[in-house]
Amino acid sequence: MTNGIYIGDAARQSGVKVPTIRYYEQIGLLRSPLRSDSNRRFYDTADLRRLAFIRHARELGFDIEAIRALLTLQDNPSQSCATADGIAKARLIEVDQRIRSLLALKAELEVMIEECRHGRVADCKVIEVLADHGECQHHHK
Amino acid sequence: MTNGIYIGDAARQSGVKVPTIRYYEQIGLLRSPLRSDSNRRFYDTADLRRLAFIRHARELGFDIEAIRALLTLQDNPSQSCATADGIAKARLIEVDQRIRSLLALKAELEVMIEECRHGRVADCKVIEVLADHGECQHHHK
DNA sequence: TGTTGCTCCTCCAGCGGCTAGAGAATGTAA
DNA sequence: TTACATTCTCTAGCCGCTGGAGGAGCAACA
Structure with a gap:
């Protein structure tokens, strides 16, 4: 299919488990994707990048709210970068x-x-x- | 009281919060302590040591089941030490x-x-x- | 044309390890 | 006595998933 891939492949390619992807959608971290005729989710490369972003940020220990903030910044790229910077700095202190x-x-x-x-x-x-x-x-x- | 101290003092002295102490009792990590006439829990120094043990182990990242295992060993001191040693070694690998x-x-x-x-x-x-x-x-x- | 076997769907319950709140009964100090 | 703190039980909620039930759909092969 050129319209995208199913959730299982999205999971394999992003390293995020299937139920976790659905969970991210549920809490509004991921947009609701297009569906096939039989109601299956279709993901495109933009979704995969977003998932990879989330996975990496989770690995780095950012919590969901921090990630939500970062994603909002990403979706509105004309804003100031100070917020993202602040989030990263807070994490650095924690990590240290x-x-x-x-x-x-x-x-x-x-x-x-x-x-x-x-x-x-x-x-x-x-x-x-x-x-x-x-x-x-x-x-x- | 010579029979012991109340849960609030036990919390202050052990560094474990009051509801957490009750939670540990509930999951069987801590024995049910003696009660006063008015049903208040009394803790003695043995309980305080056990609480300190648990707190320290939690800080070190041991999970409850590992702590339960360590406490069982502590309560049956004639057993082999290999188990405790194994638990600590597993933790060391994780920590590294x-x-x-x-x-x-x-x-x-x-x-x-x-x-x-x-x-x-x-x-x-x-x-x-x-x-x-x-x-x-x-x-x- | 079955039928086997895989993926997907939704919904809901549970995990660990607490934490917080309601509502009632004691205890302590001024 | 009155006020306030502490305790009790019980229940529900937190985060970030994870797993299961029960059902639909789809692909491949005989």
């Missing part, structure tokens, strides 16, 4: 934060594993480390 | 993975922000980067 705490966690897990010498649980540091830490440090986010 | 992809993401965000010179959206790299990437690379997890 998460990297830092994951690195701390990694160090902690390595200690746990290193000290656990396959003895009995009574001697196992994995559990000890987890139990102790909560009492000595309180670095709530 | 996430650090790597967050670092990649950070780099990408920095490029996006760097190249966005507060012009119009038409020239804005924030959106372009997001749109393009999905088409060239497909490093699905």
Whole structure:
């Protein structure tokens, strides 16, 4: 068909699962596509690009509302770019934060594993480390 | 009271919110505590340690089932430590993975922000980067 | 011309891990 | 006493999907 592809192919080509595509349509992130005579959705290349955009942004950790904002900007390209910039900067701060705490966690897990010498649980540091830490440090986010 | 503290204090001391404590009890992660005459929950220091354990493990990204497994080990200390060790090792792999992809993401965000010179959206790299990437690379997890 | 097997449709329920609210009963302080 | 805080139970909602039921349609082959 030259009018487009079915949802299954759109899913395969975009890397977004079929129910997720329908979900995005439902919440208004994706326009309602054309339908075949038998009511099947048809997607074109513009839809595929939009899906790829969404998927990538989700992978980068943008939440749906941020993506909605970015897509709105994309649909109205004469606006200022400051909003998009702001969204990206907010994400950068979050990401930095998460990297830092994951690195701390990694160090902690390595200690746990290193000290656990396959003895009995009574001697196992994995559990000890987890139990102790909560009492000595309180670095709530 | 020498029999323990109320849920509010338990929440303040453990860093776990009141409804979350009740939720943990509901899903069987925490035993049902003693109650006062007027039906209020009383927590003792053992409960506080367990809560701190759970909070810390959650911060480290362990899911509830992993924590349940760790707590079961803790309650039966004569078992082998291999299970706890396995759980920690699995987490370490995950964490490493996430650090790597967050670092990649950070780099990408920095490029996006760097190249966005507060012009119009038409020239804005924030959106372009997001749109393009999905088409060239497909490093699905 | 079946009939097998795949995709698609809609609708609705459920997941994890909380979080928030209603409405009622206690507890504590001035 | 009056006010306010805290607790209780119960229920519903949050996000971002994910899966299943039950049915329609379509393509290919015998």
